[in-house]
Structures are given as C-alpha cells and as structure tokens.
Amino acid sequence: MPSIRQNPYPEALPDFRNLGITARALVAVNLLALIAALLAVPEWTAMMDAFVMRAARFEPPLIGSLALLYALAPWLLRFAYWSGCALVIAVVLAFAAGTHALLGDVTPGGIARTLVLAAACAAFVLAYLRLHTKAHSPALAEARLQALQARIRPHFLFNSLNAVLSLIRHDPKRAERTLEDLADLFRALMSDGRSLARLADEVSLIERYAAIEQLRLGERLRMSWELDDAPMDAMLPALVLQPLLENAVYHGVEPGTGVGDVLVRIERRGDRVKVRIENPWIVPSAGSRPGNHMALDNIRERLMLFFDDEARLESRVDGDRYQVDIEIPYRTVAA
C-alpha cells in the first residue's frame, strides 16, 4: 500500500510536512553556520556579528526551500529515494542562486561557491535525517512487537469464543456473523502494526470489535458513535483505535454493575483529526485489573513514530468519565 509519512521503511525521503523534520533541518543548518562563524572569526563578539551576517545569506534560501518542500511533499514521494534527494538539492540550489542574484556577492568566490555550500548543507541535512530515521527503526520493530503483545487480551478471545458457542444452537446466523467479525478482527490484529491504515478501515474494525463485546455484555454496554464529521479518508497508524476501545470496555464497562456508556467521536477540525473515546470512570480497586498505561504508552509511542511532534494523546478523568483524546494531522494517501 502506498505509504505517506515519515516512512518506517528505511529508504524514504523525510516528510517535509512534519514539524519535527522542519525544526531539525532549521537547527542543523543554523548550527553549521555557527560552527563556520566560530572557525572564521577568533573574537567572541565579532563572531556573533559574523554569524548574523551569514544568517542574512542562508536563512532566505533555507526557509524558502523548506516552504517549497512543504508544498511539494506529496509530489516528491512519487520518486525513489535517491532521485528524491536530487530534487531536494535542486530546490535548495535554486533558492541559493536566487538569493545570490538578489543580494549580490559578499564573500569572494562567486556563485559557484554559494552553490557548492548550499548543496553541501542540503546533503548534510538529508544524511542526518536518514540516520535519524534508521536509528528509529529498531524502536519501531520493538513497538510493533509490544503492540502485538499488548493488544490481544486472551480474556477477550476466550470470552468471545464462549459467547459464540452459546449462540450456535439457538441463533446460528448470529454465531456465523460473530465468527466472521472475530476472523476480521484477528486478521487485522495479526497484521503488520507498522503500516498506516485508512480511518474507514479502522472504524469498521472497531465496529466489529464492538459488535462482539455487545454480544457478550448485552445491555451493559451502550455504544454511541459520533462519526458524521469523521474524515474517512484520513490515514493513521493501524490498530490505534481498537486497543483504546478495548480499554474502555475492559476498564469502564466490565467491572461496573450498571449500564456503561462508551462514546466514540471522530471529527476533522481544519487540518487536524480528533478522536475522543470516553467511558465510565470506575475507581480501580485493590488487586483489580492492572492499569492501562502500557497500552496508552504503546499507542503514544507509535503515534510519535509516525507523526513525530504533531500527534497528541491525552487521557484524563473528568467527573465520572474517563476520556482519551488523540489528535493527529489530517493526511490522505499521497495521490
């Protein structure tokens, strides 16, 4: 499947729409300039002046390139890694040449020197980002493993099978449907947690999950879905929603004696996708079910791996409700 963002598969261009990537590029180039100033000028005060003077030269092409790369990001992803890199360097060179033409030559060496320096900076940043992605690959594999372990509760599987067994004689049709739901659910659960999935698919997955829980818990589980404003074409890491809903049922409905209201709301606000999952807050009793922090940490980690600093996951207790909020940037598959 076409993958958009900062891709876990090694040879992919950095995602220029990611704030984290942009920030890293800015810091890296400014650091280079600072080092250059340090090398060139011995006195501290004069060094700062030299840095500021250089900044006037490199900031315009740097910011211009990043802005253009932001715009071009989806288009750039069509290219293989190395051609993509060449295009990025070409963009940087164009801006450097433009700046040179506008502001004139302050350091000796002419346009050729400006262009070589710009290309070197761009190559350095690309290499740094590539290393950065590579360094995160083991973390990603680990996160995937953890996800596999964390997201299936044997308790759920056995209770569901038990519920299906109880249906087979009286309501074979419903038993069939439930087994199909279980099969779909487990197919998804056993798939690769590294990939991104369409929101539509993730929603249909949690609907299947909810149908099974509904069978087990009957009227004790009351689901409300607010999905009218959900951007079904949005992409998000696979299997983020299901564990959250499973937590909501496991901690908020099963231990309760009354009816448990669980809310799933997904909406798009501008370029952000917001997900809210809410369940009754039941104060954990001594020796009861262990907390769900592992699942939450795991999901937060995976959101960060895909969206860097642009994803948020928060949970809080609000009165008698427990709320989990996720915010991710709205992205669709690169066309």
Place this chain on the structure above:
Amino acid sequence: MNELRVFIADDEAPARARLRELLADVSGELATTVVGEAASGLEVIERLPASAARILLLDIQMPGMGGIELARHLCALENAPAVIFVTAHDRHAVEAFELNALDYLMKPVRADRLVAALRKARGSTPAGAAGAERLERAATGAREFFSIVDRNRIALVPVSDVLILKAELKYVTLRTKSGDHLIEEPLVSIEREFADRFVRVHRNCLVARAAIRGFERTAGGGEEDPHWSVVLEGIEERMPVSRRMWPAVKAVLAEGKQ
C-alpha cells in the same frame, strides 16, 4: 432421582446460557438441576442461600465483587456449596493467581471437564477452614466487603464504610455512620490485610486513614493521663491514641495533607 443442585454465576448472559446447555448435554452421565443464576457477586449473596445449591459454578471476573472474594464470604455459610471457578484466563494467569489449589475450569468449558469437576466437587466436603485459607492465598488484594454470617444468611458491609474497628473479647466491632456490626475476625489479620486503609491508634482499635480530620488533646483528670484523641469525619466519637502509636498516627495525617 437425586439431582445435583447447581447455581450458575457469571456476568455474561451467553456464558450462563452455555453452562446451562452443557449441563443439559451431560445429564445422561450426571443429573443436575440449575437452582439459580446470578450476574454479579451481590446477586449470589442474595440468592444462593435460599437455593440450597450444592455446587456453585463461579466466574472469577465479575463486577462489584470478584469470584475469589465472593467465595471467601460464602465459606462461612452453614451449608456452603462447593465452588468450581470458571475463568477465561489462560493457564499462565491461572498460575500467577495461585488458582491451582482451587477447582477451576477454563472458558470455553468442555463437557468432559465439567463432568469431572462436578463429580469431584460432589464427593468433597464443603470448603471449610482449609478452603478459606487456600482462597485467601489466591486473593489478589484486600477484600471490598466484610461479611456477617447469620446461620444461612450473609450481610455485607463495604470496607469503605467502616470508620472504626474495635476489638472486644473475641469480636471486632465495625463502626459505620449508619451503625455497628460485629464480626469474628482477629484485629491483627484485619490490620495486615487492610494496611493501606486503616491505621492502628490503640492496642485494640483501628481507624480509617481517609476519615482522620485531626487530633484533640484531652486533659487528664482523675486516673486518666492527658492524651491525644483522633477526630474522625462523620462520627462524634473520639478515639484515644496510645502514646506508643502516636508518632505513626500523626504521620498518617501529614501524609494526607501533602
């Protein structure tokens, strides 16, 4: 025909239906009759004594009160049923929870295992003291309720309602806002089980940590030495704090204020 009287407790309706079906399936080998069902621990407490059940098929994970705690309360009944636990845990979890010592079935339950468990339970004597001890070991935490057993009835007092526990002879008085209850448990074991809920203020007295509001200095008079008393929320009575316990009790209030 002498049918084995079985009570089914599970919070999931399909799971109860499944057990009923299985019991009907094996009726040729072992005749049973379902004399009651419950979907929560409190319902079991309410309905089981009147059902005269010999066997309780009990789900371990139930809302309100878990199966293990429920079984501990039932032990004191005059005609306590034999308990067969039913769990959706995998074997790993079963070992972790020290359920091995108890009779348990894993969900989904198989007919032959069910028959074997029923036969074994039918032959056994009601749990008694040894059973209570095994259950205590299997419990993962402190109980949520104290139980007062009156021959064949059980009354529950939520542990969170209890403000003062006072030992008098072989009984312990549980004092709540709404009244007193007598239980027959040593204060020492209560103190151990609920260490994070109650603190000892005197040789024969525990009070709820969360209810402590402050202390009063009681001037001595006659034979009484001056001493500190603890002021509890929701109750007029002041409990004297012994000199030996004073530092520990004072620390509890300081902890709470942080």
